[in-house]
Amino acid sequence: MRNIVLVSHGDMAAGVKSSLEMIVGKQEHVSVVSLREDGDNIQFENDLKEKMKALNTPVLIIADLLGGTPCNVAFKNYAENEQVDIIAGLSLPLVIEATLNDSATIKDLLGTAKTGIADVKGKVVETETSKAEIDLEKYAEFKGKANVVNVRIDERLIHGQVAGIWSTSLNTQRIVVINDEASQDSLQKSSLRMAAPSTMRLSVLTVEEAAKNVESGKYGNQRIFLLFKNPTDVLRYVEAGGTLKTVNVGNMSHKEGSREVTKSIQVTKDEEVVFENLITKGIEITAQLVPNDPSINFIEKMRR
Incomplete structure (x- = not known):
């Protein structure tokens, strides 16, 4: 099983993990590293390295923001490590899929993240399924x-x-x-x-x-x-x-x-x-x- 490390500015990563575990139960292989409000890139880099040392590979790092400090520091330190993947765009649907589907590829996970975004009101306006009577005899077997x-x-x-x-x-x-x-x-x-x-x-x-x-x-x-x-x-x-x-x-x-x-x-x-x-x-x-x-x-x- 791959380890998952959620990284973010402030408490976002911790909040996503909390919501994840509310839905699927405790997940020991999911960790959190945060860029603290009073911290900087050095603080975050030290915390991330410390966390990564304690984990067995493979590892998937999911960052909150493309181009943000957590994402940039992760890329700087693990770009050449083939056992570490990095995704930007932290979201609950993405983390749930990564947690529950260990065989999901990066492409699969990106697809999940995209389908998790929807115009809710627009999607609600769907045509009602036809209520025409169905001949149940053909299902007799x-x-x-x-x-x-x-x-x-x-x-x-x-x-x-x-x-x-x-x-x-x-x-x-x-x-x-x-x-x-x-x-x-x-x-x-x-x-x-x-x-x-x-x-x-x-x-x-x-x-x-x-x-x-x-x-x-x-x-x-x-x-x-x-x-x-x-x-x-x-x-x-x-x-x-x-x-x-x-x-x-x-x-x-x-x-x-x-x-x-x-x-x-x-x-x-x-x-x-x-x-x-x-x-x-x-x-x-x-x-x-x-x-x-x-x-x-x-x-x-x-x-x-």
């Missing part, structure tokens, strides 16, 4: 055989952990967001399309539509990631005929009357009842924020 690679409850739906980590690590081909409100909200649907990886298909469906489509085999052998906003929708999905074996609880935020089960999961008494109901249907409930975290038995944790 896949009926009841959906290739579901993960089922997750995440109140934020598609965000960094889902789009950047879970879906990519599972080689997902289609994300199915299952929530009645989201399926009827054109603005939210557009936002979800923007948040989803461009390499994956996306469906935003009501609970009833999702159960019908998945069980009918509409998506064939596609690797499907089912994403729910709350446990009540999961229960409704099962009651509508959907088949589930395991559900991973990721993020459920604080609500009035809720209590903490894990740092990222808060449940109300009503939600506890729903989870207990799911267990009676033979569904295993786990808690796991990101793939590198251990998977725990959520029900046992909740009952304590």
Whole structure:
């Protein structure tokens, strides 16, 4: 695994690392060197050399600004070192990709950085997917055989952990967001399309539509990631005929009357009842924020 060193004027590099670890968990191979407000090029050069001495190669240095002191000092000292690559244009999407995809080339990483820049309002103005009825009979051979690679409850739906980590690590081909409100909200649907990886298909469906489509085999052998906003929708999905074996609880935020089960999961008494109901249907409930975290038995944790 290559080491990554983020370098910047002031606290930008430290802030990016903090945001990175909020999304993907602790990353010991990502380091930070800053040009302090009261420092200069000599201070920065000494700190960078000290940091680099402690690291095994290969190393990727990501600088905040092309032509800035951090970038220039890095280039001056490591231009001739074939085990050190240097990129300018520090951004969170770039660092996430570099961290999670050790095989990504410099060209790949630059492409990620470019696609992370978008006119958000302009992109939201997208044509709604046609709602024409689809003949499900032609998918009959896949009926009841959906290739579901993960089922997750995440109140934020598609965000960094889902789009950047879970879906990519599972080689997902289609994300199915299952929530009645989201399926009827054109603005939210557009936002979800923007948040989803461009390499994956996306469906935003009501609970009833999702159960019908998945069980009918509409998506064939596609690797499907089912994403729910709350446990009540999961229960409704099962009651509508959907088949589930395991559900991973990721993020459920604080609500009035809720209590903490894990740092990222808060449940109300009503939600506890729903989870207990799911267990009676033979569904295993786990808690796991990101793939590198251990998977725990959520029900046992909740009952304590």
